[in-house]
Amino acid sequence: MNNYGIPDDALITVAGTVGVGKSTLTTALAGRLGFKTSMEKVDHNPYLEKFYADFERWSFHLQIYFLAERFKEQKAIVEAGGGFIQDRSIYEDTGIFAKMHADQGTMSATDYQTYTSLFEAMVMTPYFPHPDVMIYLEGSLPAILSRIQERGRDMEIRTERAYWERMHARYAEWIDGFTACPVLRLNIEEYDVNDPASLDDIIRQIHDTMERTELAYRGSLQGTEVRTL
Numbered sequence: 001m002n003n004y005g006i007p008d009d010a011l012i013t014v015a016g017t018v019g020v021g022k023s024t025l026t027t028a029l030a031g032r033l034g035f036k037t038s039m040e041k042v043d044h045n046p047y048l049e050k051f052y053a054d055f056e057r058w059s060f061h062l063q064i065y066f067l068a069e070r071f072k073e074q075k076a077i078v079e080a081g082g083g084f085i086q087d088r089s090i091y092e093d094t095g096i097f098a099k100m101h102a103d104q105g106t107m108s109a110t111d112y113q114t115y116t117s118l119f120e121a122m123v124m125t126p127y128f129p130h131p132d133v134m135i136y137l138e139g140s141l142p143a144i145l146s147r148i149q150e151r152g153r154d155m156e157i158r159t160e161r162a163y164w165e166r167m168h169a170r171y172a173e174w175i176d177g178f179t180a181c182p183v184l185r186l187n188i189e190e191y192d193v194n195d196p197a198s199l200d201d202i203i204r205q206i207h208d209t210m211e212r213t214e215l216a217y218r219g220s221l222q223g224t225e226v227r228t229l
């Protein structure tokens with residue numbers, strides 16, 4: 001247990017649409033908490049640029065690549081005994097990206113089926129414990145688009161606005177129905193990653209979210225009525 005009352009072996013995952021600020025917050029929180037990071041790597045991804053140039057041709061390859069990478073990261077987290085902040089959750093690969101490409105016809109139904117069955121087989125292993133908390137970052141589309149622009153990855157900047165609009169809308173719908181682990185929603189206008197007091201406030205909210213879940217769980221074991229998340 002650290003000074004914030006968060007167990008040293010906790011796994012906190014950060015979710016949200018492209019450019020919303022996951023990597024930045026992951027790094028800042030890990031520094032403040034003394035946790036390790038599990039970062040989503042973009043620079044050496046052999047499919048990502050090709051994918052943005054031709055979704056139909058490369059969707060399946062990219063999903064398989066991300067799945068393999070995330071599985072390796074997940075394994076490393078479990079073997080290290082937790083204590084990680086994770087940049088993007090595994091749930092978004094299937095719940096957002098693969099599904100969106102299948103629905104819009106840029107991943108074939110057969111490829112989607114193959115991907116989903118592989119995903120399910122991999123996720124149902126001891127290497128995929130549910131995170132203790134998912135931090136979900138949300139913000140307005142214009143604010144997020146200006147962050148994508150500012151970050152300057154050409155492949156993302158060249159992508160039509162409608163793609164990011166659809167993704168933004170999907171995320172909003174997806175998080176409302178998400179139940180796999182406790183969720184802490186943060187609006188990107190309401191914190192400052194460069195301010196230690198602001199990070200401490202987020203850490204307090206992470207702690208409170210974990211505590212509420214623990215109380216709800218104990219309450220359900222005792223058959224008492226408790227306020228659920």
Ligand SMILES: Nc1ncnc2c1ncn2[C@@H]1O[C@H](COP(=O)(O)OP(=O)(O)O)[C@@H](O)[C@H]1O
Nearest residue numbers: 017018019020021022023024025147150151193
């Ligand atoms: N809290 C913040 N305030 C201002 N700019 C931010 C903040 N968080 C991230 N950014 C900027 O937004 C861009 C995208 O952030 P990043 O963390 O890479 O997003 P993601 O990992 O969600 O794709 C980067 O240029 C980053 O510097």
Ligand SMILES: Nc1ncnc2c1ncn2[C@H]1C[C@H](O)[C@@H](COP(=O)(O)O)O1
Nearest residue numbers: 017018019040042063066093097098156
């Ligand atoms: N599962 C995925 N399918 C398609 N594209 C993906 C997936 N996971 C990440 N991406 C893309 C989106 C961005 O261009 C980069 C990095 O994501 P970010 O949200 O900036 O960390 O990879």
